[in-house]
Amino acid sequence: MRPFTLVLAAMLTASAAVPNAEELQKMAARFAKAPLRVDVSKLDAGDRKALAKLIEAARVYNFIFMDQLWSGDRSLYQQLKKDTTELGRARLHYFWLNKGPWSDLDVHRAFLPGVPAVKPLGANFYPEDMTREEFEAWVKTLPPGHKDAATGFFTVIRRDPKTRKLTIVPYNEAYRADLSRCSKLLLEAASLTANPTLKKFLELRAAAFLSNDYYQSDLAWMDLDAPVDVTIGPYETYNDELFGYKAAFEAYVNIRDDAETNKVKFFAGHLQEIENNLPIDAKYKNSKLGALAPIRVVNEVIAAGDAAHGVQTAAYNLPNDDRVITQKGSKRVMLKNVQEAKFESNLRPIAARVLAKSAQADLSFDAFFTHILAHELSHGIGPHQIQISGRTSNVRLEMKELYSAIEEAKADITGLFMLQYMFDHKMLPGSERQLYTTYLASSFRTLRFGVNEAHGRGMALQVNYLMDKGGFVANPDGTFSVDFGKIKGAVRDLTHELLTLEATGSYAGAKKMLDSAVIRPVVQKGLDRLTGIPVDIEPVFEAAMKIQPE
Numbered sequence: 001m002r003p004f005t006l007v008l009a010a011m012l013t014a015s016a017a018v019p020n021a022e023e024l025q026k027m028a029a030r031f032a033k034a035p036l037r038v039d040v041s042k043l044d045a046g047d048r049k050a051l052a053k054l055i056e057a058a059r060v061y062n063f064i065f066m067d068q069l070w071s072g073d074r075s076l077y078q079q080l081k082k083d084t085t086e087l088g089r090a091r092l093h094y095f096w097l098n099k100g101p102w103s104d105l106d107v108h109r110a111f112l113p114g115v116p117a118v119k120p121l122g123a124n125f126y127p128e129d130m131t132r133e134e135f136e137a138w139v140k141t142l143p144p145g146h147k148d149a150a151t152g153f154f155t156v157i158r159r160d161p162k163t164r165k166l167t168i169v170p171y172n173e174a175y176r177a178d179l180s181r182c183s184k185l186l187l188e189a190a191s192l193t194a195n196p197t198l199k200k201f202l203e204l205r206a207a208a209f210l211s212n213d214y215y216q217s218d219l220a221w222m223d224l225d226a227p228v229d230v231t232i233g234p235y236e237t238y239n240d241e242l243f244g245y246k247a248a249f250e251a252y253v254n255i256r257d258d259a260e261t262n263k264v265k266f267f268a269g270h271l272q273e274i275e276n277n278l279p280i281d282a283k284y285k286n287s288k289l290g291a292l293a294p295i296r297v298v299n300e301v302i303a304a305g306d307a308a309h310g311v312q313t314a315a316y317n318l319p320n321d322d323r324v325i326t327q328k329g330s331k332r333v334m335l336k337n338v339q340e341a342k343f344e345s346n347l348r349p350i351a352a353r354v355l356a357k358s359a360q361a362d363l364s365f366d367a368f369f370t371h372i373l374a375h376e377l378s379h380g381i382g383p384h385q386i387q388i389s390g391r392t393s394n395v396r397l398e399m400k401e402l403y404s405a406i407e408e409a410k411a412d413i414t415g416l417f418m419l420q421y422m423f424d425h426k427m428l429p430g431s432e433r434q435l436y437t438t439y440l441a442s443s444f445r446t447l448r449f450g451v452n453e454a455h456g457r458g459m460a461l462q463v464n465y466l467m468d469k470g471g472f473v474a475n476p477d478g479t480f481s482v483d484f485g486k487i488k489g490a491v492r493d494l495t496h497e498l499l500t501l502e503a504t505g506s507y508a509g510a511k512k513m514l515d516s517a518v519i520r521p522v523v524q525k526g527l528d529r530l531t532g533i534p535v536d537i538e539p540v541f542e543a544a545m546k547i548q549p550e
Helices: 004-017 021-028 045-069 073-081 086-098 132-140 144-150 176-192 196-211 215-222 258-268 271-276 322-328 336-354 357-362 365-379 395-424 432-447 454-468 487-504 507-515 521-528 542-547
Strands: 031-035 155-159 166-170 228-234 249-256 295-305 315-318 331-335 385-388 391-394 472-474 480-482 536-540
Touching (some): 045 176, 045 249, 215 228, 215 322, 295 542, 357 432, 365 395, 365 432, 391 395, 395 432, 395 454, 395 507, 432 480, 454 472, 454 507, 454 521
Antiparallel strands (some): 249 295, 385 391, 472 480
């Protein structure tokens, strides 16, 4: 980690390079405004009232997340709201898109004066002057229980104000006021719904906010089967770029799409078969993969916190607690209206510029949607709990800050392997040509997120590997094509390499692979052809505003 003193020094030059109003408007235009329309007409009266409470609770998460991102984030937001000039409005808009003063699409560089030039690697999970070496040396001195807490999901690390020594602060203490408010709102929502699984989850999650023990509520979330499908809590660790240990608060309030959910349920029944046929040594395969893992297709009403900054999530696979995954698997949630918005606003115009003309007809929303489903399913298969030199560990702990990028690449490529297996065994309708062509176009969509972001870095790794194997081909006219004679073998080989890295917990091997995750000149030329096309979407939560105005 760079010491925070160096970051402070960089602050002196940050203000000289900050963008003006016109430049900020162009930066914001990289996110296409996309109204997310959701049909709530089929909800009963109790669920409608509960939905309003959940939207209110979700909005609180925006501010908890800002506290997690940077110690000065929330106060900066309040200052920005007071500036009603054109520049002030542009700054506030772009700040809200990123939930902070650093641009997610620009290697986390500052776009406001008077802030660190880049986002601190440890965000606000650790003291800003703490180094990686200091933390690791301190952890070695702790007894087992404290060591687990120090490296666990639900604590922040602070300095004792008197001794300056590192100390552990659980989330329920660090964010007590906001979590108490969220707990109250969840209990109110629980009292309004008649759905027993939603009621149970909300009650247990409300208690978890106060106790800092999320295990029972995670189990209840796995059993959640309700028209109102809510995910709310500390989950993903992407913002902890020091170690990948600390979970950020996020919220998704969704309405289940029953028709689409029923279409994809059959995937869950084939997960063990896919696991049994993964291209890795048999000793690394899980012979008792949880068969209870549910899949939900939903339409998003509102996202908040870690779920609502920069590039928007199209699907998610949770929880990340290996105890829950071992017992019940993990749940895959597909955000259909978000995926539709991305396909139309981003992927279709990208494909028109990077695909060869002969391949344009193979672009398919169904292939895009199905691969995202396979990606999320693939997070739940392959190695999780692993043995390293006789000790039990897990992939996340062994990979540390490399985990997110490696795991995203693994889920992408294993998702392709899964769908190819299903095509080979006549389990799926559709076209391999559509699958790989759509994925090729979508890889450019993901690369535009930047290689500093886990999905973008993982995609750069894949694109370079698949081009080296001849599966993806750069054409003389600047477009790209799939070599259908080589892509299947290339996908299988990369699936083997990434799964084996995870199974062996090889930090050194992961680092070597990720060192290759750069944008090569030929790919950069393809990306340069995409000027003017939005990188992602800026969701407009129309239904949420109607149900629960701010």
